[in-house]
Amino acid sequence: MSYVHPEYLVDTEWVAAHLNDANVRIIESDEDPLLYAIGHIPGAVQVDWFSTLQHPLRRDFLTREQFEQVNSKLGIANDTIVVFYGDKSNWFACYALWLFQYYGHQNVKIINGGRLKWEQENRPLVKEVPSYAEAAYRAKEADKSIRAFRDEVLQQSNAKKPLVYVRSPKEYSGELTHMPNYPQEGATRGGHIPGAVSIPWAQAVNEADSTFKTPEELRALYEGKNIKPDGEVIAYCRIGERSSLTWFVLKYLLGYPNVKNYDGSWTEWGNLVDAPIEK
Amino acid sequence: MSLPPKLQELVDDFASMTREEKLETLIAFAESFPPLPDWLKDERAKMEAVPECMTPVFLFGEKQPDGGIHFYFDIPPQSPTVRGLASILASGLNGCTPEEILTVPGDFYSPMNLQEAVSQQRLNGFTGVLAHMKHEAVRLLETR
Numbered sequence: 053m054s055y056v057h058p059e060y061l062v063d064t065e066w067v068a069a070h071l072n073d074a075n076v077r078i079i080e081s082d083e084d085p086l087l088y089a090i091g092h093i094p095g096a097v098q099v100d101w102f103s104t105l106q107h108p109l110r111r112d113f114l115t116r117e118q119f120e121q122v123n124s125k126l127g128i129a130n131d132t133i134v135v136f137y138g139d140k141s142n143w144f145a146c147y148a149l150w151l152f153q154y155y156g157h158q159n160v161k162i163i164n165g166g167r168l169k170w171e172q173e174n175r176p177l178v179k180e181v182p183s184y185a186e187a188a189y190r191a192k193e194a195d196k197s198i199r200a201f202r203d204e205v206l207q208q209s210n211a212k213k214p215l216v217y218v219r220s221p222k223e224y225s226g227e228l229t230h231m232p233n234y235p236q237e238g239a240t241r242g243g244h245i246p247g248a249v250s251i252p253w254a255q256a257v258n259e260a261d262s263t264f265k266t267p268e269e270l271r272a273l274y275e276g277k278n279i280k281p282d283g284e285v286i287a288y289c290r291i292g293e294r295s296s297l298t299w300f301v302l303k304y305l306l307g308y309p310n311v312k313n314y315d316g317s318w319t320e321w322g323n324l325v326d327a328p329i330e331k
Numbered sequence: 332m333s334l335p336p337k338l339q340e341l342v343d344d345f346a347s348m349t350r351e352e353k354l355e356t357l358i359a360f361a362e363s364f365p366p367l368p369d370w371l372k373d374e375r376a377k378m379e380a381v382p383e384c385m386t387p388v389f390l391f392g393e394k395q396p397d398g399g400i401h402f403y404f405d406i407p408p409q410s411p412t413v414r415g416l417a418s419i420l421a422s423g424l425n426g427c428t429p430e431e432i433l434t435v436p437g438d439f440y441s442p443m444n445l446q447e448a449v450s451q452q453r454l455n456g457f458t459g460v461l462a463h464m465k466h467e468a469v470r471l472l473e474t475r
Contacts, residue, residue: 084413
């Protein structure tokens with residue numbers, strides 16, 4: 053048994069062999085934005101979810117036109133193979149990949165094991181920031197089939213359709229918001245969306261080297277919690293980054309046809325007036 | 332109320348920097364992060380944990396003969412932003428007395444405008460680390 057869409061993954065060996073491939077652009081996207089400056093894969097550019105991919109004013113992502121500008125400046129053309137990697141088992145790499153797919157970029161891949169595996173193998177990290185000739189990137193209309201908004205999440209919850217909550221068990225139970233001095237929470241209520249099944253994101257990756265678990269292990273993990281390929285699935289977390297990883301696993305490694313990421317996630321739901329919550 | 336002089340100086344320095352300078356300076360602080368001394372290795376149980384950070388952060392305050400506190404940090408190299416923020420706090424507050432540390436307001440860093448370089452959410456690590464440095468200051472007051 054193999055992954056359903058293995059073409060969305062590359063290993064570190066493949067990356068090492070494509071460092072000078074003009075058709076490939078490697079993008080580092082991290083939870084910690086300083087990591088890129090301290091050392092990155094030769095030729096890689098940085099895309100930060102906060103300073104690059106967020107809309108400068110509204111709580112939203114870049115507009116289609118802004119996204120086109122970012123890609124053009126990074127020398128990414130419509131047919132460039134864009135390969136993402138990052139820290140924290142590729143959370144933000146998956147987030148960036150998801151946004152590239154949202155605006156219709158087809159040829160995207162994740163480096164299996166991300167930054168951790170590259171470091172563990174003592175492969176080169178450099179500080180030099182590359183510059184590429186500007187391209188003329190054209191994005192597509194946003195693909196709403198991979199992004200869930202709050203009204204849809206409420207309908208999903210009311211209809212008792214599958215919702216996957218990928219945060220830690222303590223966040224699911226609502227315990228964590230009660231912890232003193234936990235300012236990063238950013239939500240006034242703790243708990244989860246009614247009907248959501250708790251499958252922490254970390255269960256999809258091997259802790260030792262950040263690679264994804266085997267197809268058999270992943271299938272057992274999600275189907276064991278009744279998250280099946282035939283349903284419409286929505287994944288969420290706190291701001292949509294960890295659930296992007298789960299979205300990637302369900303959509304490409306397991307091939308579920310209908311998976312959405314709810315990027316509003318708990319920082320929206322936990323503040324939403326009149327929204328139903330379970331503990 | 333004014334901050335301890337060394338911390339005030341750092342706040343003023345950052346306040347006058349461009350976004351790029353702030354990032355470069357934060358990286359320099361992260362790269363000069365001092366290693367954990369041998370006598371504190373394997374002493375996690377003795378150290379104060381900072382659960383507010385998404386990475387495992389531990390710190391320990393040691394009382395010096397002159398009454399000031401020296402802080403030691405254990406933060407993984409994979410988290411340079413938190414390392415940088417902790418380095419700034421150590422540079423600004425090492426040698427201060429417990430009383431001086433307890434007077435530092437939780438939002439002391441606002442004038443530094445660091446949110447233009449790293450997100451507001453990551454700056455909460457600043458508040459978290461400072462809160463636990465204060466716990467250590469209280470512990471050292473009580474054991475005086």
